[in-house]
Amino acid sequence: MSALETSQATSPDTATAPLVAVEGLHTYYGKSHILHGVSLTVGRGEVVGLLGRNGVGKSTTLKTIMGLVYPRQGKVLLEGRPVTALPAHKIAKLGIAYVPEDRRIFRLLTVLENLRTGLDRLGVTDARKQELLDKVFAYFPVLGERRNQAGGTLSGGEQQMLAIARAMMLEPKIILLDEPTEGLMPRMVTQIHQIIDALHREGVAILLVEQNVPLTLEASQRVYIMEKGAIRHQAKSSELKIGDDVIKQYLGV
Amino acid sequence: MAAVLSFFADFPIELFFIQTLNGIVTGMILALIASGLTLIFGIMDVVNFAHGELFMLGAYVGVIVLSTTGSFWLALLLAALLVGIFGAAMQIVTLRPLVGRDPLTTILATFGMSLILQNYALWQFGPVARKINEPYTGHFNLFYLEYPWYRLMIAGLSAAIIGGFWLFLKHGRFGIWIRATMQDRVMAQAMGIPVPLVHTVAFAIGAGMAAASGVLFGPLVGVNATMGLDWVLKAFIVVVVGGMGNLGGSIAAAIFISLLESYASIWVSPSQAVIVSFVVLIFTLLFRPTGLFVSTPR
Numbered sequence: 001m002s003a004l005e006t007s008q009a010t011s012p013d014t015a016t017a018p019l020v021a022v023e024g025l026h027t028y029y030g031k032s033h034i035l036h037g038v039s040l041t042v043g044r045g046e047v048v049g050l051l052g053r054n055g056v057g058k059s060t061t062l063k064t065i066m067g068l069v070y071p072r073q074g075k076v077l078l079e080g081r082p083v084t085a086l087p088a089h090k091i092a093k094l095g096i097a098y099v100p101e102d103r104r105i106f107r108l109l110t111v112l113e114n115l116r117t118g119l120d121r122l123g124v125t126d127a128r129k130q131e132l133l134d135k136v137f138a139y140f141p142v143l144g145e146r147r148n149q150a151g152g153t154l155s156g157g158e159q160q161m162l163a164i165a166r167a168m169m170l171e172p173k174i175i176l177l178d179e180p181t182e183g184l185m186p187r188m189v190t191q192i193h194q195i196i197d198a199l200h201r202e203g204v205a206i207l208l209v210e211q212n213v214p215l216t217l218e219a220s221q222r223v224y225i226m227e228k229g230a231i232r233h234q235a236k237s238s239e240l241k242i243g244d245d246v247i248k249q250y251l252g253v
Numbered sequence: 254m255a256a257v258l259s260f261f262a263d264f265p266i267e268l269f270f271i272q273t274l275n276g277i278v279t280g281m282i283l284a285l286i287a288s289g290l291t292l293i294f295g296i297m298d299v300v301n302f303a304h305g306e307l308f309m310l311g312a313y314v315g316v317i318v319l320s321t322t323g324s325f326w327l328a329l330l331l332a333a334l335l336v337g338i339f340g341a342a343m344q345i346v347t348l349r350p351l352v353g354r355d356p357l358t359t360i361l362a363t364f365g366m367s368l369i370l371q372n373y374a375l376w377q378f379g380p381v382a383r384k385i386n387e388p389y390t391g392h393f394n395l396f397y398l399e400y401p402w403y404r405l406m407i408a409g410l411s412a413a414i415i416g417g418f419w420l421f422l423k424h425g426r427f428g429i430w431i432r433a434t435m436q437d438r439v440m441a442q443a444m445g446i447p448v449p450l451v452h453t454v455a456f457a458i459g460a461g462m463a464a465a466s467g468v469l470f471g472p473l474v475g476v477n478a479t480m481g482l483d484w485v486l487k488a489f490i491v492v493v494v495g496g497m498g499n500l501g502g503s504i505a506a507a508i509f510i511s512l513l514e515s516y517a518s519i520w521v522s523p524s525q526a527v528i529v530s531f532v533v534l535i536f537t538l539l540f541r542p543t544g545l546f547v548s549t550p551r
Contacts (some may be wrong), residue, residue, distance in 0.1 A: 070444060087448075089445050108432065117433045120430070168483060
């Protein structure tokens with residue numbers, strides 16, 4: 001088959017393939033086997049929740065998708081294209097952004113410099129950069145006020161906003177959001193919820209790892225429930241309620 | 254009490270001023286070498302034992318360019334550029350494959366490079382020291398001394414290079430990438446920053462700065478294969494005292510230690526004055542192991 005035919009054969013495939021497809025991931029930290037064949041998909045613009053108790057491998061799943069941890073087995077496909085063996089910076093360029101659990105703000109960089117880490121890519125015009133900055137400063141006015149302050153001097157909630165804003169600078173197709181509301185005041189939790197909804201309206205897909213089950217069910221269209229390094233259950237968010245047996249069984253709430 | 258009074262009565266105030274100037278001049282050179290060393294350590298946790306040889310290599314490139322073109326400034330520029338490119342190649346070949354391995358492997362790799370370069374220089378250029386002529390030979394009167402203007406030029410040029418480097422780190426796209434990678438390599442990579450490239454460029458910059466200081470310092474001492482040894486030792490002390498990977502701290506520590514050594518050599522011989530650096534190093538390691546000039550914990 002010639003190269004031309006191949007590309008024609010694969011192009012409808014990339015159009016119909018889910019945005020992110022994870023197939024049978026097995027990830028190890030040293031000798032401990034963390035992921036036991038995780039498979040999941042996220043569609044274009046879809047918000048998908050990933051629920052589970054502590055230590056079941058939710059964060060490891062996100063890290064493996066991002067290329068920060070290499071799986072021993074399994075595949076990660078972005079729009080039908082395997083990205084499993086790529087270094088993280090290439091995966092980021094292809095459209096996956098990552099907001100880690102501990103936020104990992106560049107503490108000695110100012111707010112603006114933190115944002116510039118994602119903004120100073122090749123091929124972004126100055127006008128577009130300004131547009132993106134204006135957008136996040138509209139979403140998070142506090143970041144605009146503190147743009148010249150060091151990231152490390154921000155409060156926990158502000159750092160979370162900065163971590164999300166920083167990911168948005170990459171204009172990603174999907175954001176991997178790891179426990180964005182952990183340790184935040186209720187008012188901040190509401191704001192995070194609003195930002196997830198806003199990103200959803202813009203067509204950005206989100207894979208949301210959360211302990212906050214009500215928030216996840218409200219913000220997402222589908223949820224996966226993990227236990228012991230594997231997906232045990234999946235459902236539409238509208239079909240699940242806090243009191244359901246699956247929720248009680250796997251999450252203990 | 255009488256002893257204290259007599260000390261101040263005999264205090265050589267003129268010598269003190271001269272030594273302050275000397276201390277600042279050597280301090281600026283040292284700061285230029287140490288900034289590169291601390292940059293390389295801060296960004297990739299590599300202790301570059303070949304740094305003194307990059308300094309030496311820079312001085313030799315300076316000698317060659319100066320003897321063929323006669324231009325000191327071209328020699329300075331080309332030395333920084335060529336040794337920078339050499340540094341990039343060296344990083345790609347020897348250090349990039351060792352990322353994520355035991356720190357001992359990078360120590361051995363850079364130490365090996367240091368031996369290779371030293372012996373290469375000995376083989377290529379021979380044991381006789383070469384000379385770099387200073388671009389400006391004027392003097393001015395300082396008390397009873399004819400003080401060479403060139404020494405002040407060294408301090409000024411070093412400060413200018415460090416200042417330019419600082420501005421680049423502060424405002425340049427690559428500067429922000431370097432600082433982000435220094436703070437959190439993994440997150441930098443997740444933000445799409447090409448970390449392997451950033452490492453190579455940082456190493457090249459460090460090498461170029463070492464080479465520039467080699468050319469600047471060349472006129473004060475002879476250029477030979479082992480000229481890097483003393484300096485790299487001092488630069489290591491400075492990097493530790495200033496706080497590993499802390500650029501501002503290294504610059505402050507370079508000037509601080511050079512001043513102390515200069516003052517000490519008012520009373521003892523310059524070769525004994527080196528002891529002061531080691532005393533500062535030992536006390537820093539004992540009481541402030543994160544560095545004397547670290548204000549915020551990292």
